Amino acid sequence: xxxxxxxxxxxxxxxxxxxxxxxxxxxxxxxxxxxxxxxxxxxxxxxxxxxxxxxxxxxxxxxxxxxxxxxxxxxxxxxxxxxxxxxxxxxxxxxxxxxxxxxxxxxxxxxxxxxxxxxxxxxxxxxxxxxxxxxxxxxxxxxxxxxxxxxxxxxxxxxxxxxxxxxxxxxxxxxxxxxxxxxxxxxxxxxxxxxxxxxxxxxxxxxxxxxxxxxxxxxxxxxxxxxxxxxxxxxxxxxxxxxxxxxxxxxxxxxxxxxxxxxxxxxxxxxxxxxxxxxxxxxxxxxxxxxxxxxxxxxxxxxxxxxxxxxxxxxxxxxxxxxxxxxxxxxxxxxxxxxxxxxxxxxxxxxxxxxxxxxxxxxxxxxxxxxxxxxxxxxxxxxxxxxxxxxxxxxxxxxxxxxxxxxxxxxxxxxxxxxxxxxxxxxxxxxxxxxxxxxxxxxxxxxxxxxxxxxxxxxxxxxxxxxxxxxxxxxxxxxxxxxxxxxxxxxxxxxxxxxxxxxxxxxxxxxxxxxxxxxxxxxxxxxxxxxxxxxxxxxxxxxxxxxxxxxxxxxxxxxxxxxxxxxxxx
Amino acid sequence: xxxxxxxxxxxxxxxxxxxxxxxxxxxxxxxxxxxxxxxxxxxxxxxxxxxxxxxxxxxxxxxxxxxxxxxxxxxxxxxxxxxxxxxxxxxxxxxxxxxxxxxxxxxx
Numbered sequence: 203x204x205x206x207x208x209x210x211x212x213x214x215x216x217x218x219x220x221x222x223x224x225x226x227x228x229x230x231x232x233x234x235x236x237x238x239x240x241x242x243x244x245x246x247x248x249x250x251x252x253x254x255x256x257x258x259x260x261x262x263x264x265x266x267x268x269x270x271x272x273x274x275x276x277x278x279x280x281x282x283x284x285x286x287x288x289x290x291x292x293x294x295x296x297x298x299x300x301x302x303x304x305x306x307x308x309x310x311x312x313x314x315x316x317x318x319x320x321x322x323x324x325x326x327x328x329x330x331x332x333x334x335x336x337x338x339x340x341x342x343x344x345x346x347x348x349x350x351x352x353x354x355x356x357x358x359x360x361x362x363x364x365x366x367x368x369x370x371x372x373x374x375x376x377x378x379x380x381x382x383x384x385x386x387x388x389x390x391x392x393x394x395x396x397x398x399x400x401x402x403x404x405x406x407x408x409x410x411x412x413x414x415x416x417x418x419x420x421x422x423x424x425x426x427x428x429x430x431x432x433x434x435x436x437x438x439x440x441x442x443x444x445x446x447x448x449x450x451x452x453x454x455x456x457x458x459x460x461x462x463x464x465x466x467x468x469x470x471x472x473x474x475x476x477x478x479x480x481x482x483x484x485x486x487x488x489x490x491x492x493x494x495x496x497x498x499x500x501x502x503x504x505x506x507x508x509x510x511x512x513x514x515x516x517x518x519x520x521x522x523x524x525x526x527x528x529x530x531x532x533x534x535x536x537x538x539x540x541x542x543x544x545x546x547x548x549x550x551x552x553x554x555x556x557x558x559x560x561x562x563x564x565x566x567x568x569x570x571x572x573x574x575x576x577x578x579x580x581x582x583x584x585x586x587x588x589x590x591x592x593x594x595x596x597x598x599x600x601x602x603x604x605x606x607x608x609x610x611x612x613x614x615x616x617x618x619x620x621x622x623x624x625x626x627x628x629x630x631x632x633x634x635x636x637x638x639x640x641x642x643x644x645x646x647x648x649x650x651x652x653x654x655x656x657x658x659x660x661x662x663x664x665x666x667x668x669x670x671x672x673x674x675x676x677x678x679x680x681x682x683x684x685x686x687x688x689x690x691x692x693x694x695x696x697x698x699x700x701x702x703x704x705x706x707x708x709x710x711x712x713x714x715x716x717x718x719x720x721x722x723x724x725x726x727x728x729x730x731x732x733x734x735x736x737x738x739x740x741x742x743x744x745x746x747x748x749x750x751x752x753x754x755x756x757x758x759x760x761x762x763x764x765x766x767x768x769x770x771x772x
Numbered sequence: 773x774x775x776x777x778x779x780x781x782x783x784x785x786x787x788x789x790x791x792x793x794x795x796x797x798x799x800x801x802x803x804x805x806x807x808x809x810x811x812x813x814x815x816x817x818x819x820x821x822x823x824x825x826x827x828x829x830x831x832x833x834x835x836x837x838x839x840x841x842x843x844x845x846x847x848x849x850x851x852x853x854x855x856x857x858x859x860x861x862x863x864x865x866x867x868x869x870x871x872x873x874x875x876x877x878x879x880x
Contacts, residue, residue, distance in 0.1 A: 550839060583828055585820070614827050616834035623835055655824050661870050662832055666839075668865030689870060692822045693774045695811050 331356040550624055556610035557621025561628065568629035570748050571603060573638055575622045576663075578611040580646055584653040587612070623666060635667040637744045639674070643681040644736040645756040649716025649729060652678075654690035661689060681736045683728070711763035712770075719770050726768055733760040773829055775879050776809045776822065784826060788814060833876045840866045841873070 331340050331352065343355060355362065552561045560571055595601075595609040610618050630638065642663070646656055664674035671686075678686040691697040712718055715729050737757035742750050777784050780794035791813045799806035812818045843866075 553838075583824060585824055614831070616831035619831040620835040620838055623839060654821055655828055658825065658828055658832075662872070665867050665869055665872065668867045670867040670869035672869065689875075690825065691773060692818060692825050693776055693808070693812060695808055698812070698818055 332359055335359075552621040552624060553617040554610070554615070554621050556606070556618060557624065559606070560621060560625040563629070565629055566746060568625060569631075569634065570746050571607060572622060572625035572629050573641075573745075573749060574604070575607045575611060575618075576626060577642065577646065578608055579619060579622060580642065580656055580659045582608075582611055583614070583659065584646075584655040626666075631744070632667075634744050636669070636677075637742050638749075639663065639667070639669075640677060640681065640736075640741055641745065641749055641753060643678060644753055647678075647682065648714050649682075650713055651716060652687065654692055657687060657690055660686075681732070683732050709766070709770075711766040714760070714763045715767055717767065721767065721771060723768070723771055726764060726771060730761075730764050733757065733764070773825060773875065773879050774805075775826070775829075776813060777826065778880075779805065780809055780813075784823060829876070829879045832872070833879060836872055836876060 331343065335343075344352060347355060552558050560568060560575065563571055591608065592612050595605055595612065598605065601609065626638075639660070642660060647653075647660075652660070660674060660678075661671060664670060675686045678684075706718070708718060712721075715721075715726075717725060717729065734757075737753050737760070739750060739753070742753055777786075780791065780798060782790050782794050786794075791810070795806045795810040795813075798809065812822050
């Protein structure tokens with residue numbers, strides 16, 4: 203039982219731990235009661251034996267001294283009830299006397315008096331104890347306590363019981379409180395005050411966080427018009443043909459994707475946002491009153507990743523905020539403002555128009571969109587961006603949900619990640635956190651190993667949902683058969699020198715599986731078993747149909763790659 | 773992860789010539805870091821990977837501050853743990869097994 207309680211506490215399940223504790227206390231009480239009953243039985247037996255012995259001695263003495271009724275044998279036997287019934291002493295002990303001795307015997311009278319005195323005392327005090335008490339416990343109390351004590355116990359029995367229960371529960375309550383306190387200690391770690399000291403031209407200067415609120419300006423910026431990475435890659439000539447595929451369906455598993463450098467929009471601050479100003483009015487109209495009241499809360503500040511982006515704050519959202527303020531003019535009173543300020547820190551809000559859209563989706567739809575957005579964030583962040591996709595999305599007016607998510611993610615603005623993670627918390631059931639992690643391990647990480655960005659974001663997600671690196675590494679090992687590499691340090695040459703170098707070009711199938719052409723059948727069989735485990739449907743039963751379909755597609759892709767590799771091997 | 777762009781005083785999209793100049797300037801004060809920055813940023817594969825991580829660190833710094841640190845700060849001030857979003861309790865169960873605050877301070 204203690205093991206179970208410790209497991210629950212270690213897993214931060216104090217509620218369940220207390221349930222276990224309650225069950226433990228109940229079991230303890232029941233066990234105690236049974237023990238007392240057994241003890242009482244033994245006690246009754248010994249007392250009855252003592253009574254019988256005394257009776258025998260009395261009878262012997264009486265026979266010797268008075269010589270009365272010499273011919274009549276006296277059988278002193280223990281009544282049958284003694285061995286079978288634990289509820290005794292008062293009635294049975296007197297019955298002993300009546301059954302085994304004749305009433306006219308002085309010794310018997312003495313014994314009867316002795317026993318019946320106790321019985322009278324007990325019967326007089328029995329009334330003070332609660333009637334619902336088990337007989338064993340009641341008799342034991344009556345055996346050990348005098349009348350005054352019994353009366354006291356009877357009167358305050360419930361309180362005494364509550365006190366015992368409280369003492370039993372107190373250690374576990376203290377342990378749970380200590381766990382909470384330990385978490386609170388984290389707040390003494392470096393905070394925003396020493397994490398980001400605003401400096402001129404500091405790319406991490408997020409501005410003053412406590413300014414009066416406006417809903418964050420649009421950050422669902424259109425990606426830059428050209429996917430020209432730092433190495434000068436140009437958009438694919440087939441941009442038009444990829445448009446429909448890129449904007450209407452998931453391409454997380456698309457084989458045609460290539461790893462590209464990040465779009466310029468990521469590294470060129472200030473190039474986005476302006477194009478979406480006109481669209482924001484439409485978005486703000488859709489906000490319901492609750493959204494507006496939350497949008498006016500003073501907590502959400504325009505936080506931008508680059509100082510230049512502050513100039514792109516959206517006037518439409520600002521005007522909608524003003525309108526919202528006019529709708530809630532009663533909240534302009536100093537008391538209301540102070541109340542808002544006091545609760546502001548506890549009401550995180552989306553910072554982008556895309557975030558507001560995610561925020562407003564119904565639960566299931568929001569969960570699907572949030573998961574999809576995070577998958578895209580990881581995948582695109584690792585450089586798996588289809589050539590021409592950003593340009594296609596930038597020039598498209600009609601956006602479905604997938605395209606909307608892609609466009610927001612491709613802006614790679616910090617606020618978008620904030621909103622995605624917030625939406626995950628908002629829409630996902632906590633039971634879905636782990637299946638979603640397993641899903642990412644299945645469809646994002648291929649056999650060639652985890653990319654640095656994937657590693658980083660998986661680690662952050664694991665901490666974000668509260669499981670930590672140890673559990674993440676455990677699940678990664680189960681899914682891929684090898685440990686998760688340590689957190690990447692691409693700023694250090696020491697880290698780069700430890701990275702394997704790709705000597706030769708592999709086929710897509712072999713690259714997906716993380717093997718070369720020399721892999722034998724045994725290796726392929728092991729990879730197939732791992733892939734089957736990663737994609738086994740029962741692991742994702744808590745996710746939606748959309749996610750399960752995506753996993754099924756990923757599984758088919760692995761099977762096709764394995765079949766292809768098998769042909770090469772054979 | 774060190775923010776090499778801040779260290780060198782250049783933008784994330786700077787041309788290689790700017791990187792070389794900045795590294796040369798840094799070499800006088802910190803030759804080791806200058807060499808590291810040069811080796812990373814003047815190699816195409818490494819520079820691309822570094823830029824990808826830079827984007828993520830920038831995003832995580834902001835997200836971590838908004839979603840985690842402020843919540844812990846609120847708890848330290850005696851306010852109720854966790855937050856509410858549209859009436860739904862958003863419990864903060866962050867488990868800092870990767871020392872994010874330290875990493876993000878280093879990134880700054």
